[in-house]
Every structure is written in structure tokens, then in C-alpha cells.
Amino acid sequence: xxxxSPAVTARRGLQFRxxxxxxxxxxxxxxxxxxxxxxxxxWTEPDIGWLEGGHYGALVIFPLIWGRVVDRRGDAVWVxxxxxxxxxxxxxxxxxxxxxxxxxxxxxxxxVFRVGLVPVLDAATLVHVRGAGEQYGRYRIWGSVGFIVGGxxxxxxxxxxxxxxxxxxxxxxxGMVVLLTFWMKPRADKQLSPGSVGSPWxxxxxxxxxxxxxxQIASRLSLQGVYLFLPLHLKDLGVEEGWIPAYWTLGVVSExxxxxxAEKIFGRWQPRTVIALCFAxxxxxxxxxxxxxxxxxxxxxxxxxxxxxxxxxxxxxxxLDDHVPRELAAxxxxxxxxxxxxxxxxxxxxxxGYIFYAWSGSGLFAAAAVGCVLTLGLHLxxxxxxxxxxxxxSRRTV
Numbered sequence: 010x011x012x013x014s015p016a017v018t019a020r021r022g023l024q025f026r027x028x029x030x031x032x033x034x035x036x037x038x039x040x041x042x043x044x045x046x047x048x049x050x051x052w053t054e055p056d057i058g059w060l061e062g063g064h065y066g067a068l069v070i071f072p073l074i075w076g077r078v079v080d081r082r083g084d085a086v087w088v089x090x091x092x093x094x095x096x097x098x099x100x101x102x103x104x105x106x107x108x109x110x111x112x113x114x115x116x117x118x119x120x121v122f123r124v125g126l127v128p129v130l131d132a133a134t135l136v137h138v139r140g141a142g143e144q145y146g147r148y149r150i151w152g153s154v155g156f157i158v159g160g161x162x163x164x165x166x167x168x169x170x171x172x173x174x175x176x177x178x179x180x181x182x183x184g185m186v187v188l189l190t191f192w193m194k195p196r197a198d199k200q201l202s203p204g205s206v207g208s209p210w211x212x213x214x215x216x217x218x219x220x221x222x223x224x225q226i227a228s229r230l231s232l233q234g235v236y237l238f239l240p241l242h243l244k245d246l247g248v249e250e251g252w253i254p255a256y257w258t259l260g261v262v263s264e265x266x267x268x269x270x271a272e273k274i275f276g277r278w279q280p281r282t283v284i285a286l287c288f289a290x291x292x293x294x295x296x297x298x299x300x301x302x303x304x305x306x307x308x309x310x311x312x313x314x315x316x317x318x319x320x321x322x323x324x325x326x327x328x329l330d331d332h333v334p335r336e337l338a339a340x341x342x343x344x345x346x347x348x349x350x351x352x353x354x355x356x357x358x359x360x361x362g363y364i365f366y367a368w369s370g371s372g373l374f375a376a377a378a379v380g381c382v383l384t385l386g387l388h389l390x391x392x393x394x395x396x397x398x399x400x401x402x403s404r405r406t407v
Contacts, residue, residue, distance in 0.1 A: 018141050024193045025134050026151045028089075031189060032126060033152035035182040037159030037261075038175075041254045042167060044240050046175035052109060054241070058362015060113055061237050065358055067120035068351030073209060075125030076132065076343025080336060085133035090190035092129060095122035097183040104176035128346045132339035135330055145330075146268045146323045153265045153319065160254030168251035209340035217393040218332060218341075222348045224388050225325065229353030231380025232291060232317075234361025235373060239298075242370030248304050256307065260314030267315040268323060275320065280328040281392045284321060288388055291317035292381035299374035 047057050079085045096119055103115030134148050163178050212218050240253050275283050294313035301307050333341040364373045
């Protein structure tokens, strides 16, 4: 295969940055307003929890399938095209279905496609940054920018019209990502060798990787369910719908700052130490969220999100990429999504719906804080020491 020219490499870099931006425009808008729209459509908190449980149930299975397709085909861009097209075509029936049951079915089909987007995009981007000699965090940061843009744009539209407009800008965002995939040229990447590859489950036979994945399950079990219910908690505290994106925006701004300066701040620290600090920050963040009743003070609390999620995520992705063989790169990222966000997230989301219903947001966030403390203890006991395992690939991508 011919090497890419500098111009082609630069264009592909621009495409990946734009992909993160547009993909997270949807995520920012969805995360801030979709739960409120569902409540507007007369969904109860347990209904919302079960829907999110279906989302994470799809995460258990389908990222592995999509990652397997990438590893066998050797072309992540081609797979991204079908993931994005399928997501858009499944989402539209969900927002026009006449009953909760039909909406639930359509959205689960949407999740079948959608859950493959992040691990496949991450796998494709990691291939590109290794070839270009860049850092993954410099690409992922555009997702943080997109998250802010999506939340505020939809917030403006909701304040201008009403919460009922929520799903239609989401459809537009999905359509823009589909168009981007047709601009990106499918191309077999030399690091993603097509053909026969080993089973992704073979990764779990390595003690270090097994410990890593187990800790991620505990982490997402503690936290993933709270994200969907933060807008409802803020609304119950008296925050106007149009101001809800400000909370996530401040959290994501802190994420952008820390990711941009991650090498400078954390470059000399081992990933084990950095991730431990992230779990400690998460415990503090959600304990304060449970206790603080002032919406203004909660704005300050949200700055902890930069550590509790942003630095945790890029450090985890980078550590994992350093410890898996190239032929299983996409499958390893998919397993990270399936076990952590899938298994942990599914249980967390369903449980969060019932906890919120019984004890409101304060009870939910207090439970999350306790879970973070337990996860920190598990991490300190089990996470491998040292920069790399003996079987590592000695790459630095973050």
C-alpha cells in the first residue's frame, strides 16, 4: 500500500476532527434535552431508566460486532458509514412512534448502530495519529467542543420554541455525520490488517487487561446512570431548561483545558496514578452534587468533570492501545465499550431510574459517590503497576 502524501494525511486529520465535532454535537444535544423531551412525552423516570438500560444492553453486544468487522475488513471508515446511516434511519421512527413501547423498540434499534460509533471512530483515529505522529487527545478534544455546541444550540431552539422541538435538530445532526462519512474515502489501513484475526475474548486471558476491564465495569456501574438524570436533577432544583447546557459546558470546558494540557500536567505520571486521581475527583464531584442545593455552586462542582471523565477517558484509551496487538486494536476498544459502558452502564442506568424515583437526585448522586470510592479501592488493588505490560506495543498516542 502506498504511503499517504502530507496533503492527504492533513485532509484525513481534518475529517477526523470534524467527525468528533459533529458526532458530539448530537451527544451534547441529546444528553442535555432528550430526557426532558421524554418526560414531556409522559415517560416516567423508570421508563427512561429502562430505555437507557436498553442502550447499554446494546453496548454489551454490538460494539464487539462492529469492532470485529473493522478488524476483519481493515477499513474503519467504511464501517463508520454504515453505522451512521443506520443510526439516522432507526432514530426517525422512534421520535414519531405513537406509544412508549414502539418508541422503545425503535430506539433500541438505533442503539444497535449508534453504540459502534465511538469505538470504531476511536480505533480509526488511533491508526491515523500513530501514522501522523500526533496525539489522540488533540482529536478527542473536538468532541468536547461539539458537546458544548450541541447543548447550547438546542438550548436556544428549545427556549425559542419549546421542548417539543428537541428530536428534529438531533435528526439534522445525524444527517450531517452521514454526509461526512461519504466525504471520507474508505481506505484499508495498514495497521488494521484485513483477514483472519484472533478472538477479542483472548484479551481477557491477560491478567493486566482482565483487571483493567474489570475496573472499567465498576467505574461505569458507579457513574454511567447519573449522566442521564443530571438534567432532571437540575430542573428539580429550579434551573431553567435553557440554562441546563451551561452546567455541562463548564464541565466540558474543564475537560478541554485538561486534555489540551494533559501531556504537560500528567506526562510524567504513570497511568495508574492518573486514573486513581480521576476516580477520587469523581467521588468528590458526585458527593458535592448530592449535597449542594444551590444551582450556582453546582456550576463550580461541574469543573471536576474534566478529571472525572475527560482525563480518565483519554488515559484509559491510551493505556489500552499500548497493551493490545495491532490485529485486535478495534476489538479491544469495542470490548472497553461493551464491558464498561455496556455491562456497567446497563445495570447503572436501570438502577438509577429507580433510585431517582425513590430518593430523588440527591440519593442518586450520593450512591454514585460511594460507588466511586469503592472503584478507587478496587483500582488501587488491581490495576497493573508500571507503564506497560511485557506484551505491550510501546506506543504513546495520548
